[in-house]
Amino acid sequence: MKTKFLKLAFKNVTRNMRRTLITSMIMVFGCIALILAGGFIKYSFWGLSETSIRGRYGHLQVFQPESLEKEEDMPLQYGISRPDSLIRVIGKLDEVRFAMSRISFMGLISNGDKSVAFMGRAVNPEKEQKLTGFSMKMETGHHLGEDVFAQNEDEVILAKGVAKSLKAEIGDYLTVMTTTTTGILNAMDVKVVGIFSTGVPEMDVRFLSVKLSTAQTLLNSERVSNIIVVLNETDSTDKVAAQLSEHLSGFAIKKWHELATFYRAVVKLYNAIFTFLGILIFIVVLLATSNTMMMSIFERTKEIGTLMAIGTSEKRVLANFLMEGLVIGLLASATGLLLSLVLSFVINQSGIMMPPPPGSTTGFPLNVHYVGKIYLGTFIFMLLTAVLSTLIPAFKASRKRIVDALGHI
Template identity: 40%
Template sequence: MNMWLKFAIQNTLRNRRRSLVTVSIAALGTAAILLAGGFALYTYEGLAQAAARSTGHLVLGKPDQFVRDEDTPLQHGLDDVATLRTALLADPAVRHVLPKVEFSGLISNGEKSTVMLATGVEPDSEFAVKGPFLTLTDGQVLASGSTDAEIMLGAGLAKSLKATPGTSLTLLASTTEGAMNALDVRVKGIFTTGVPDMDKRLVYTDIATAQQLLVSQRVSSLGVFLDRMESTDEVRQRLTAQHPQLAVKTWLDQAFFYQSVRDLYNRIFGALGLIIGLIVVFVVTNAMAMAVIERTREIGTLRALGTRPAQLLHSLALEGMVLGGVGALLGGAVSLGLSLLLYVVPIQMPPPPGRSVGYPLNIAIDLPLYATTLVAMVLLTVLASGWVARRTVHLPVVEALAHT
């Protein structure tokens, strides 16, 4: 094996220019696949973390909460939340349980009224657990224990109502009995989610204010935050068994945007990887075809000296392996270097469609992706080399020696 490998390396060095071109194409192909795949994986991970922070790793609610529209606010809401919350926190994998009240209605400044999509939360826990899921542009975030009814407005909604921190507004919504109720509130902060359409409608308030407006002590759902994302399925099974009267959904069940982006990227980068693979195969095939044709008489001489076709085919396949292996390693090194460089010298991407803020460009360094890509690249070059060489090594010795 060592002799044939040494022979293959020496043969690749006979025409350095052609070997350099083949190695370069294999390296560029490998780097392109790794960079594109790493970008996709980083995007998946970022969207998954954002989705889990937004809803919780698990979401508990009554079954009708997830499959039927409510006729009145909190029609399918949860009762006796304190007891249920205590039971959930007894699970060793559960770190936090955050209640949420979701409702819609109107918000008015006295001269103008507009539709709002409001969420009641526990302010201190919400912003501490979820981290920076929104960006405060003016004022302060909500805080628990305030004696005043306070809200936070999306930037677009604040602009529409000409509201600033300290402005008094009125919330109007239907109660759980179907009657209309109004509540005067004060704007404490203005934020942006990075999605302009959401900023034109979104309102945050504390749960006490939301329940006062809706005249109910229920909550819409409970968001369960775990010690790690990998525990999601295991804990879901336990909670489903412990609370059969409730529906337990995972963050993935609620992450429609994440699933759409993942399906789109899988198609885009799958097609890109296929095209790059075909290019590499064609380049290696062409390079090996030229090498084999130029050495037809040499192959005939080796056959006349007793070398078997299988040995020659093995040697030529090793040449392809050498070229593909060197190219794959170089491409992997380039991809790794660029990925690390982006962490040191960050690059900001422009806002994607439907958003108003950009995001940092990062490339995930995934060992299984690197291993799979490098092995696939070597296999492609070996198969391409063997496919090209199979006809020449089986030529009759006389015909091969007479080749010009």
């Protein structure tokens, strides 16, 4: 019997096709806007998370807890001693691709005439390249440790801003100065083997990278700042973090997103934009559908009176109109979902480039992720909005006095 009422709702919806089409189109556009925006935001989150992981943080980082709580008086004061044994333990976990040490240090780099302050990162070149090769764009020269005839050479790769400031070119020798772990000023000559771009202008004028051995000699310490853990899948971050917490007592384990403050800020901002967009679409769809239903109810006032006179209950009248809202919502959402799929495919194939985001120097391809949850969420959201927007007009219709409704012209 309910299918009969559903059929009636469908027939009523198609009664004024032009009006139904206009309302449906508003809902379809709402659907597409939400799905494309959601898919693009998901893509942006994915891109940003991968950039954060590959470019800087890895999936997990292991620290001495004091290094997170206190300010160091000397470099590597709260660094990790004997990192290799920890790396072996970490490497035994199934989901771990590899682990590596890093040293973060600061100092001055000079060409003899001019000195600039730098932020340095000492790395295991082979492993580091597996991680950051994705995000670090080498402009000239090569990565650290690639010259097989100069494995013992103290090399440096400079961000392009540092190189420009020091007028440094490949093959030049520069002097790096910093304080050792005992507070003594130390300096050593390093050979420029590569100039790269980080994609972030602020980083490009300060950043450089050397081998771990170079930094350890310079700092006069065997310690490292932290251990970077790289996993096979980003999704296993939480699981491995829990396992590491069990295996490495006395160490602090930080997940990449806990360290990536910029990523968190962007997620927060994008989520707020998406919510705002959702609210706008909700209001537009609500008004459009309400208006359609109100006009439909107004035109059918006499019919409502007739149905109630022949025994249709108020609840049934309400249900009939809600069903009409549901039918419009169902048809429009399904069309919206389908068109979103097609449009996402077209956009992803088109190779359109987006301009560089704030704080970056390189653009990125416009891409929309297919996210099942967004499709399902939008579908349910649209259905609920359609039903909700029908609620007030339908309620008014069900409360009409039969005699007044029958007398409506």
